[in-house]
Amino acid sequence: MEQNTLYPPFTIGVDLGGTNTVFAAVDSVGHILAKDSIPTKTPTIENWADLLAQRISAMIDTLRLDGQIDGIGIGAPCANSSTGCIEAATNLPWPSPIPLVNMMESRLGIHTVISNDANAAAIGEMTYGAAAGLRNFIVITLGTSVGGGIVCDGHLLSGTRGFAGEIGHITFPFASDRLCSCGRHGCLHTIASAEGICHTARKFLAISDAQSTLRDIPEKEMTPRKVYEAAKSGDLIAQDILDFTGRCLGKASAEFAAMTDPEAIILFGGVAKAADLLIPPMREAFNDTALFLYKDRVRFMHSKLDDADAAILGAASLPYM
């Protein structure tokens, strides 16, 4: 055990990724008691579920937490919390739909909840992170894709089929020239995803003659992290790229605010590591753009979940939904 003082009850958080499935036992304030992983690429989903159940059982035994686990939360792509199934996930090795909740509950007899990664992030922030005590906020997940978890009046919004909060695919004039992987133009995803930031980098480097350390990076090796590091070292083009990204996020947030009147907007995920450079232009653009009702009323924050464990903590919080 990594912590001296533990706060019951406990949950198991499972982060189901394309390559590995990482899981941990977590206490009620977000302390991780033990962590383990299994490969996701097993021949059948039954193999995977058997192995995961067996290793979770072993973890509970080792920690002497038998009967003290309040629930299992699984964060997974395309997870529908209302049906308990994974639906049409393209990056998992098994055919969909996958009745994940049933599979785990029948093996372990422990209440199980699944949700997509962005929703897990929102519940994680509310349970252990930056949104503790907040009843109205939006988590924007910035990574390979852009997603959202929206909490309004203390409830995580799910919607008819669990597809509420798909804010990466809300379209904006500032992206009208960018084709999204969904086949449409203008999605926030095309600006604020990892690839979106690399796209902006290519564009800004092409239209400017200014010196930039980013010019030394081969196009295929560009990453948001390299842009961020250059910006922190004083590179002006790199700073412009993140300033533009932040401003777009601020304008988008001004529209989101009119839907759910949030008190905070939280950046989460790999690309959000640049939050210290994204949030100031984001806040400014929000306050320049938003309806008077929301102006200067929304706090912009970086996730407070430990980067390495954020996805697991989000999943572990799902039973508290």
Next chain:
Amino acid sequence: MEQNTLYPPFTIGVDLGGTNTVFAAVDSVGHILAKDSIPTKTPTIENWADLLAQRISAMIDTLRLDGQIDGIGIGAPCANSSTGCIEAATNLPWPSPIPLVNMMESRLGIHTVISNDANAAAIGEMTYGAAAGLRNFIVITLGTSVGGGIVCDGHLLSGTRGFAGEIGHITFPFASDRLCSCGRHGCLHTIASAEGICHTARKFLAISDAQSTLRDIPEKEMTPRKVYEAAKSGDLIAQDILDFTGRCLGKASAEFAAMTDPEAIILFGGVAKAADLLIPPMREAFNDTALFLYKDRVRFMHSKLDDADAAILGAASLPYM
């Protein structure tokens, strides 16, 4: 009593307008038992509250419903359901904030709920109207202004200060040349409000040479109703105006859908009387524009609350929130 069969429990619905305050006793399926009104323009808010309380008491006595009233619902501009106050309403004759819930509860001893008109419309549709049995839908109110009542997972969204659902002030490229009364450009309000439709009429008449009966109407006398009537009579420009309005509503709805994943979008209010001409282009534009997850998944409907009593029925449903 207007109905033979009544379904308890009963509520009182109050529609607080700038000129008159209309109120009615309503049963649980939306039958109006009795209706009455008082002028809103009384010298003080205390006079108004005394008079309203007295007349509601008299109505309850006459109907012999003493002890059978489950609550009073008041639909009012700028009503904040969480504080129970009217905040900064510019079209009421008294200074804000007005602690309306306290004022009625102290006078009548009956549980009282207030909300803005768009939210009352949403709860009204869910309780007695087009959204009966639905847990995920958006009511778009079309009238002097454009508002929204959003129900997600069975909850009416309120937000930090009750300002969720201000969809009339979400901005879109199709309105980027239109200045809104809020001081910004591009709000849906500038297209789909009564004045928005008149604006479109002026514009479409100016850029076309085609014959139209709308040309006989002096600019100041143009109304959405006249545009609708001309369109129904076969006037092509009038049809184009409503087609454009409907298409804009459809594109806007495609973005709203990504926030809350609704199963239905319902048009409500005076301008929604043109729903039979607005909904077909709205549905088409929605399905052309929306992310694949929402395409062909959303029903578009006209309010099922009787026009004359829609506001009162919305208010009467608020105690069921």
